[in-house]
Amino acid sequence: MAGGIKELTVDLGERSYPILIGPGLLARVGSLFAERGFAVKSPILLITDASVEDLYAGTVEQSLRDKGYTVARAVVPSGETSKSLTVFDDMITACLEAGLDRRSTVIALGGGVVGDLAGFVAATYMRGVRFVQIPTTILAHDSSVGGKVAVNHRLAKNIIGAFYQPEFVMYDLDTLLTLPIREVKAGLSEVVKHGLIWNADFVAWCDDNVDKLLALDPEALGYALYEGCKVKAIVVSRDERENDLRAILNLGHTIGHALEAVAGYGELLHGEAIAIGMVGSARLAGKFGYDPSIEAVTEALFRKIGSPVRIPGHLDVDQIMAAMQHDKKFMEGQMVFVVPTAIGAVEIRHDVPTAWVREIVEGLREGN
C-alpha cells in the first residue's frame, strides 16, 4: 500500500490476515472493505468507547457510508469495567437492534478493552460473524493481533473468551497522537515485552529511543509498533491456540493479572501491572541462577519509560497469591511462569516454588 504503510501477515492458513500499520488509515476503511469484498447488504456494527467515539467514530463511519455500507454504532464506557458480561449482553442487544446477520461485520475501534469485548461479540453473535480490528492505543498493537478475545468475571480476568481471529487489523498511527501519556507509557510495556521475549537488539533500540517514543515521534513509533506486531505475529502463527510457544507472550502476566484483579480493575492499567510483573519475572530469573543483570536491565528500562516497577503498598499479599490461583496459567494445580533466561529469551517453567513467588511479591511491595 502507498503512503508509508507497512504490512505484516499473521500466517494461519485459510485464516491468515494482514496487519496494516501507518498514518491516514481511518479514512480508508471503506475502500478496504470494498476491496476485500465485504457485503454491502449486511449491516456493520462499530463498537467503540466513549473517549474514542468523539475522536474517531465519525471518520470511520463516513468512510464506510461513502462506499455504500450501513453502519450502526455501539458505545461502551471507557475502561476495563466494560469487559463484563453485562456490557457484552448490551452489545448483543445492539447487534440485534442493528439487524446484524450472519454475513455482517463487527468492527472494534479503540484500545484493548474494546478489541477484546467486540471480538468476543463477533465470536459468539450468531456463533460468529466477521471481525475487523482498528486499534487506537499503543497497547492494542498487542491485543488486536492474535485472536485472543475475552471478557472478565468478578473472580478472574479474561476468563470467558475464545480464539477468534480478525479478518484484518488496521492500525492508524495518527490516532495515537491523542492518547493520554499514562496510556502511552502503559502501552509501551507490551512493546518492550515483545523485545524481552524474542529480540535483544530491539530491547536495546527501545532503551536508546525512550524519549522519541514518549514524544510519539512518528518514525520511532511506527518502527516500534511494527517490530512489536512482528514478534506477536510470528509467535501466533506458530501456535495459535497456546499449546506451547504462545505462552511466552504471558511474560509478566501471571503476577500482572493478579495485581489488576486485586487492585480492582481500573486502578492499575494493564500495561502498568505487567511492567511490575515483568520485573517480578526477571527477579525469578535470578532465583533460577540466570544472569542477575536481567533484572537490572528490565527494571531500568521500565523506570526510564516511567512505568511502575513496584506493587502499590496497600495491596494485600495473600489476596495477590489467591488471585494467582485462579489464573488460567495455573495448570493441574501447578503454577506456570514465563522466566527470562537472558534479555530477548525466555523459558516456560512449571516448577516455580510458591514460596519464591510469595517472596518476590512481598519484596516488590512498596514500603518493603
Next chain:
Amino acid sequence: MAGGIKELTVDLGERSYPILIGPGLLARVGSLFAERGFAVKSPILLITDASVEDLYAGTVEQSLRDKGYTVARAVVPSGETSKSLTVFDDMITACLEAGLDRRSTVIALGGGVVGDLAGFVAATYMRGVRFVQIPTTILAHDSSVGGKVAVNHRLAKNIIGAFYQPEFVMYDLDTLLTLPIREVKAGLSEVVKHGLIWNADFVAWCDDNVDKLLALDPEALGYALYEGCKVKAIVVSRDERENDLRAILNLGHTIGHALEAVAGYGELLHGEAIAIGMVGSARLAGKFGYDPSIEAVTEALFRKIGSPVRIPGHLDVDQIMAAMQHDKKFMEGQMVFVVPTAIGAVEIRHDVPTAWVREIVEGLREGN
C-alpha cells in the same frame, strides 16, 4: 463395544468423535474417561439440571471417582430459562470455584438445555476446555451431536453461541425411561425431522412404529435414535459451520423458534414448536407447487405422535412475524426457509414471499 452398544462417528478430521448409543452407559463413564486418556489431575465439572440431578448425577460421579477423577457438580433449574447469560455466569463461577484448569472437562448431563448451556461454558471458559455430552432426553439425540452450543437472549433464541464439538457423546438409553411423556413426544419431532429431510423409508418406519416409540420400547427407540443421529452426523460431517448443507437441519425452525420466543420460553417445548413449524414448511411446499401430500403425511404423523400441529390461538401473528425478523436464518434482509420437495428431501429457499409466511402463520393459528 459390548452389551448392545452401537457406535457412530462424526467425521471432522482431527476433531472427529464417537457417539455411543446403548443401555448401561452411565456407569461406564469413568472407564471411558480413563481409556481415552482424560487427565486425572484436572478437575471435572458436571453440569446438570434439577430433575436429572436426582436421577443420574450420582451414578456418573461415582463412576468417575472410582477411576480417580475429581468431580464437582453444578445444578441449574430445569427448563429453557436456564439457557441465559445469568445462568451462564453462574456456571463460570462454578468452574472457577471447582478450580477447573485448561485441561479440565465440562460434562453436560441432561437434555438440550443443559447440553447447549454446558457446551457454551466449555467453549468459552479459559477460551475452551474439554467437553463431553451425556444426553438424557430423546430431543438431545439432536442437540448433543454437531457442536452447536448457545444461550438465549431476551430478544432471540440461541443468538449467543459457538461451534464447539464434544470429544464424545454417550447416550445411555436407560435414562430415557424416566422421561415425562410430553418430553418423549416433543423429542420425537427432531427424530422425525431427520427422516423428513433425508430418508423417506425412515419416515415410513416411524409412522409404522409410533406406538412402540411412545411406549419407549428399547429396540425401537435404539433404532430410531441411531438413525436420527446418523443423519445428523452425516450432515454435520459435510458442513460443520453451516455454510450450506447443514441449514437443512433447520426444517421447521424458522417458524418454530419464533413461536417459542413469542410464547415465552417454556410454554411451548422446542420439539412442539418445531412440529408446528414443520407442518408450516410442508404447507409452504404446497405453495411452491410440490406434492400436496407432503403436508398431509407430515401433519398426520405428528398427530399420531400427539404433537401439536396448530399455533396456540392466543399468540399474536404480528409478534410471530417480528420474531422471525430476528432469526439467524434471515440473511441480508431476506427470509431463508427449508422447504420439503418430497418426503425425505428438502431445498433451501431464499425467495419465500413474506406474504406467504404470514398467510401460513395465520392459517395455522387455532381458531382460524
